[in-house]
Amino acid sequence: MKIAIIGMGYVGLVTAACFAEMGNDVRCVDTDEKRMENLRRGVMPVFEPGLEALVSANRDRLTFAQNLPEALQSCEACFIAVGTPMNGAGGADVSHVLEAAREIGRHMTQPLCIVDKSTVPVGTAKRVRQAVQAELDARSSNLSFMVAANPEFLKEGSAVSDCLKPDRVIIGTGSPEAAALLKELYAPFVMNSEYFLLMDAESAEMTKYAANAMLAARISFMNEIANICERVGADVNKVRVGIGSDRRIGFQFIYPGCGYGGSCFPKDVRALVSFAQDAGYEARLLQAVDEVNARQKHVIAEKVTARFGPDLAGRKFAVWGLSFKPDTDDMREAASLTVIGDLTAAGAHVEAYDPKAMGAARESGLKGNDRVSYAGSKYEAVRGADALVLVTEWKEFRSPDFYEMKEHMKHPVIFDGRNQYDAAQMEKHGFEYYQIGAGRPA
Ligand SMILES: NC(=O)c1ccc[n+]([C@@H]2O[C@H](COP(=O)([O-])OP(=O)(O)OC[C@H]3O[C@@H](n4cnc5c(N)ncnc54)[C@H](O)[C@@H]3O)[C@@H](O)[C@H]2O)c1
Structure with missing residues (x-):
């Protein structure tokens, strides 16, 4: 054809x-x-x-x-x-x-x-x-x-x-x-x-928004549960497995993290809220999905300032992962933009590394932020860093050489926005490890 x-x-x-x-x-x-x-x-x-x-x-x-x-x-x-x-x-x-x-x-x-x-x-x-x-x-x-x-x-x-x-x-x-x-x-x-x-065309158009809103809702729901877990002494990683094994729930889109981004979920949830409003309906659950997500993007910086104090001047943080998710160079609404914005606004210097999105980050979202520099590798980024902040879960970040990292970092501290590592292993490697929804290291 x-x-x-x-x-x-x-x-x-x-x-x-x-x-x-x-x-x-x-x-x-x-x-x-x-x-x-x-x-x-x-x-x-x-x-x-x-x-x-x-x-x-x-x-x-x-x-x-x-x-x-x-x-x-x-x-x-x-x-x-x-x-x-x-x-x-x-x-x-x-x-x-x-x-x-x-x-x-x-x-x-x-x-x-x-x-x-x-x-x-x-x-x-x-x-x-x-x-x-x-x-x-x-x-x-x-x-x-x-x-x-x-x-x-x-x-x-x-x-x-x-x-x-x-x-x-x-x-x-x-x-x-x-x-x-x-x-x-x-x-x-x-x-x-x-x-x-x-x-019919109307139902087809609505199906797309309903699908994205449902997936976004699952993420915000899990982030909300993670934030509660943290405060009451539960571990969201275990809770995730506990609920995911229920076949009615399943494991997809229940990973806690530092917020969803991209060119679809944020804009589509807001558009759905907006055209619902135009039709005379206040979509409260969907508004909350968006609000919870917006708040979640600040959680990492809150953990950093709780650990290092509100003034981050003179500190350097390595940020691993810039794109809104792995395997893309798309920076639209990426959580990294909020995380890096918060850290640099508090005076920190950020050295970022991403396998594919550094060009896009330089050109758009992080353009003009002179407190950000870009590293040639993940190990270069952590050199002299007060802590590592993991924002996007690219595969190459899954099993890094923790010995090498520890040797070159100023402090062995990791803030993990995607819960990629095992807390007990991190303790063994001598890292102070902060993740989403799983309490604080001893
Ligand atoms: N990116 C995704 O993962 C994804 C998934 C499903 C649906 N969508 C939807 O699909 C649509 C496209 O998304 P995208 O991410 O591919 O967008 P994009 O921003 O990557 O690309 C859009 C392209 O359209 C071009 N364009 C704009 N106006 C034009 C015109 N009048 N004539 C010719 N070209 C024009 C732009 O130059 C650009 O190259 C959006 O509605 C998006 O919500 C995106």
Whole structure:
């Protein structure tokens, strides 16, 4: 099938490469010309495991087009995968989606199935339809088109495998033709048709928010339990295993930590609260999910100042991990930004190390913070440090050489924002070890 994809971010580019992998002819566009030029030269705009290899293997079926009219030529479907960042009021800014819809309306030359993959508030499919129709009317065109909502559930860090083997594909549309076309397109990904879920556009749009809000709620719930554990003398690591073994609960998304981040959970929970409010409903549980998370991002700095005092001037902290989670270079809403912001605001110097996200951190979230420097390795970062703060659980931090670390650190102190280590082992290694929800070291 010939398809176009608008927006070459994590979702659009991964989707394009996966559709091409299944033999489709995929034309890609993005308003960011530098990004497009890089893609034509094989340079990926984001780090995502397996993406570069997949794009390179499918170069013959992937076109990084000069413009949308070129991309739309003889296409049957056009996907919108542009960003929907948070607007000033906490809601989702759908202006890029609607602009893409207008562009499609201005340039389509044959009947088209328009598919919204971006995460958008309920009712956006209708607005996309209106935006396209208005442009067609302005051209006095009577071209037909269909609209479908197709929310994306891939996770950064495992986006390629998630996209190639989705748990389910959700299609929201009132058009049987659109449903049939998308069923054909997705057939190689969901061999078992039970996992192809057809519903109305509104329910499809809502499903994406409900899924992210549920996962975010599990994390905030566990962080709340962790904070209580700490105060009453329980160990959240044991509690986690205790509740996770209940099959009704399970182990996913119940790891305590220093808060969730990323381009989805924070903005999607807030957007859901916001459009619920617009519809006259105060979503109190979801507001609390967000508030608990915002507070949780300060927990590490609170532990540091409880140990070293409120004035951290003259102290150096090593920070391991900057990206919002491992296996990505995405810094959007990363917990590291709050942790480092708190430490440096209290006068500390931070030497940070991340396997992939230091470039993105320098360019965006930590830009201008002259109390932050970047190390070439995790061991370089801890040299002369008063303590190590672990923020993102990259695999390379799982089993470091504690002897080497201890030798080079000023104080053998670790604040672990992801509970990666065993407290008894840490004691054996001679470290003062602070984690989330598990009391203080003796
Ligand atoms: N990142 C994720 O893990 C993830 C997962 C599921 C769903 N989503 C949702 O998918 C959507 C895209 O997310 P992302 O992380 O890929 O975004 P992104 O910010 O990485 O990329 C968006 C791209 O769209 C481009 N763009 C913006 N307006 C455009 C326009 N009018 N025409 C052409 N290109 C345009 C931007 O230049 C950018 O390259 C969002 O709604 C997001 O919530 C993201």
